[in-house]
Amino acid sequence: xxxxxxxxxxxxxxxxxxxxxxxxxxxxxxxxxxxxxxxxxxxxxxxxxxxxxxxxxxxxxxxxxxxxxxxxxxxxxxxxxxxxxxxxxxxxxxxxxxxxxxxxxxxxxxxxxxxx
Amino acid sequence: xxxxxxxxxxxxxxxxxxxxxxxxxxxxxxxxxxxxxxxxxxxxxxxxxxxxxxxxxxxxxxxxxxxxxxxxxxxxxxxxxxxxxxxxxxxxxxxxxxxxxxxxxxxxxxxx
Numbered sequence: 001x002x003x004x005x006x007x008x009x010x011x012x013x014x015x016x017x018x019x020x021x022x023x024x025x026x027x028x029x030x031x032x033x034x035x036x037x038x039x040x041x042x043x044x045x046x047x048x049x050x051x052x053x054x055x056x057x058x059x060x061x062x063x064x065x066x067x068x069x070x071x072x073x074x075x076x077x078x079x080x081x082x083x084x085x086x087x088x089x090x091x092x093x094x095x096x097x098x099x100x101x102x103x104x105x106x107x108x109x110x111x112x113x114x115x116x
Numbered sequence: 117x118x119x120x121x122x123x124x125x126x127x128x129x130x131x132x133x134x135x136x137x138x139x140x141x142x143x144x145x146x147x148x149x150x151x152x153x154x155x156x157x158x159x160x161x162x163x164x165x166x167x168x169x170x171x172x173x174x175x176x177x178x179x180x181x182x183x184x185x186x187x188x189x190x191x192x193x194x195x196x197x198x199x200x201x202x203x204x205x206x207x208x209x210x211x212x213x214x215x216x217x218x219x220x221x222x223x224x225x226x227x228x
Contacts, residue, residue: 002160002161031214033215033216035216042218042220042221043202043204043218044218045215045216045217048213048214048215050213055211055212055213055214056209056211056212056213056214056215057213058215088157090159092216096214102146102147102206102208102214103147104147104149104161104164105149105206105216106161107151107158107159107161109157109158110157110158110159112157
């Protein structure tokens with residue numbers, strides 16, 4: 001158990017819908033990261049938050065957004081869903097602030113999203 | 117961006133055999149991690165190894181940062197070692213953030 005929790009574990013929804021994925025980081029970790037794993041793109045970084053502020057952005061679609069709350073949990077919102085958004089979405093956390101040295105990232109169990 | 121290549125892409129072993137997985141990366145990095153993704157999709161941390169050598173049971177890893185590669189050794193393989201092994205590298209970004217860039221993985225199957 002990495003200490004990172006994600007809900008829900010599975011999500012099945014229709015095209016055009018909107019969903020919210022939730023992540024709680026390990027105790028003491030201020031950085032939260034979101035990654036997407038799909039068959040054709042592999043594991044790709046989406047976005048990083050540190051203590052409530054966006055720190056880095058990857059190949060995240062405009063239809064996707066995220067935020068980190070004062071209690072440090074994070075949510076990833078996916079809207080106007082398309083079939084191609086079906087993937088495993090991981091949240092990770094670390095102690096890294098990103099400004100100097102980096103620390104180990106620990107991954108949650110993932111949310112498997114199926115868009116039909 | 118930084119490129120991460122893993123080899124071999126697929127590997128089939130008999131139980132008890134040893135293997136070496138390789139990860140090459142195209143630029144200097146602040147961090148390198150090895151993960152095992154089990155058949156249920158869970159990503160399990162194996163090593164945090166930006167440089168040097170570490171051992172954990174039957175697994176060990178070596179990163180030679182100056183030559184931009186890392187090796188993961190699996191000894192006396194067991195069927196529970198099956199899954200995908202990922203190497204991921206990390207750099208501090210210009211804007212102050214950081215991210216992991218993953219390789220495409222090595223799919224390992226250990227047979228009885």
